[in-house]
Amino acid sequence: MSSERPLLELRGVSKSFGGLAVMTRLDLHVGEGEIVSVIGPNGAGKTTLFNLVTGIYAPDSGEILFDGKTIVGLEPHRIAQLGIARTFQTLRLFLNMTVKENVKAATYGHTKARWWQSALRTPAARREEREVEALAEERLAFFGKRLVGYRMDQPAYSLSYANRRRLEIARATGTMPRLLLLDEPAAGMNPVETHEITELIGRLREEGGYTILVIEHDMHVVEGISDRVVALDHGEKIAEGSFDQVATDPRVVEAYLGAQAASEGA
């Protein structure tokens, strides 16, 4: 659970696009080793939150601290190098690269071989290449038999949808992150696969030691994994707490079902 200093902390972060406020003074913290879920109806600003943290957008105001240091204004690849990795709601794999190469490509930030060393295949470059190879195989083996064996050398486009989702997670862990941002990992999965994802997120924390911030619509998944749930609506935090607290919060019910339904339920 949360330690004295949170791993990720957002203080009063605001963002608007041409007068449309998509995020208003959001405060959020994720402690080391915690699993926090972000829920909210479509357009609530959940993916914007991820885009702000990963540096795709710069906030208009507010602070984003990772491990106590501000990451506002850093280039996205620098932020990723510091230890924040993400997956995408709409899958964005390197489709024409092999499954293994997808994971290898994510090791760019913490490998050192310069291009001339690689072109000459110096001993240092060769050693590093072996390490990358081993790391990629290990990350793919995390998913059991699904991504290993003959599949490692197949192009990513040959994978089924569920395996593509798994590969996205494997690729994100290839960057050696401390914080994993998972954007709807169970979207489009069938009930069995959804159950599997729930277990997987737990294992990611237990075995990988990652802190996890996850956007999810499937309430079974949210219930199954979360230490804490944060509900967003129109770019504002409307509730925070345990799953039970948030799920029964009248403002959350209202955001999802409308004011009338909320009052009838109450």
Next chain:
Amino acid sequence: MPRIGTDEWVSEQELRTEYYRGLTAPARRAFDRVGPGPRFFAFLAICALFPFLTDSAFLIRVGVNVMLFALLALGLNIVVGWAGLLDLGYVAFYGFGAYMYAWISSAHFDVHLPTELAIPIVVAASACLGLLLGLPSWRLVGDYLAITTLFFAQIFVELALNLDRVNLPWRDEPLDLTGGPNGIPGIDRMSLFGIQLDDVRDYYFLLLILLALIVVGLFYLNDSRTGRGWRASREDPLAAELMTTPVNRLKLLAFAMGAAIAGLTGSIFAAVQTGVFPQNFEVTLLIMIYAALILGGAGSISGAVLGAIVVAAVPEILRTPENARWLFYCALVLALLVAVRPWTRLAVVAGAVVGFGFVVHALVGWLWPAGVEGETSGGTLAGVLDSWVFVPAESQDTVGNVAFVLLVAAVLWLTTLRGNARIAVLVPTIYLAAFVWENRLVEQPSVTRQLLFGAILVAMMTTRPQGLLGTPRVENPI
């Protein structure tokens, strides 16, 4: 056919059936078993032996051209095939390298640097220019980058043409930088480590060594973090950036390396030709380099080399009508082999074409005797062809032109047909093609070369859109 969403098994199956089918499958499997290393050395050995098998300076000059093209295609492959940046200004780097070498190794400014120094200077300067012209790629993608870089290519030619009278405030007379339309003649031959490179044969070996080194370097680079970084930023720049890849830095590196290779090639070209002229670096050359790369398969090293061989050697083969004719009929037969399956149907078509020809020849001879009195232009095939294709004694050109239009129409019609109707139309179409060839095209080698070359490209792209040695790619659905 889009291949997104193809699940593993289907995609596997497709590869499997394609791989184990057809007459060439055993050869293909044997080729695979050999592995890239021995294949590379075998290719190298053949290239190294080539100058000893022939005395013809012309053939060796063709070899030099092929290797210049191969180097250019390899450099372009970094930018276009790996980093996925559509760089249409590439030829400017080639020209810049050539002019740069001319400035520091000719009587033009009376500077004669030793080659060991001149080449690194040219390469470094080209790489710097590449860095500079690569900057737009930070913000422009796809077509927009292509248009912008195309302007660089045009600007280079304009500058080369017009920088022969530059007025500078501290000089009384204008400075002649590029020699204008006359270019810079009298460039020094190269001399490396005490070895004077005098004739074309010497440059052939210099180019071969460079080609070998660059191929090996690129082969290693492709399977390294840099190569993966390039390909990842080609596939999805945003995802690559978020997976710790500094996309912008890698784009510049790609531009700089492509430019360095092009500049190096340019300096050797300048030394081989002992002169540089603006018309050596026009957009037509750019198109040929792209043709080589795309034909061979963008993203593939061996593809770039093979593409260069085809693009640089085929026009030379087509120079003599006799060769061109052989190539024409071989291409026709090959196209039939690929397009008509199974072989029973192929046999029917082939028999029908031959029979059709003799029948038509006989009919024309009976109805219009003057129509068969002309002769095909000779050569080894003439004896057979004279009684198969009819050649009118006069007004060949008119008949040929009409037939040419008919041929285009027939080919278009052919593409809309299926099944037996297609076979039925195919037979007269092939005869018509042979007729047009013998009556019209064989007489005009320069036009024929372009036409035939274009036809080969079109045929290649319909049967193998990924290029000869390329791997099929899917589009990112974003």
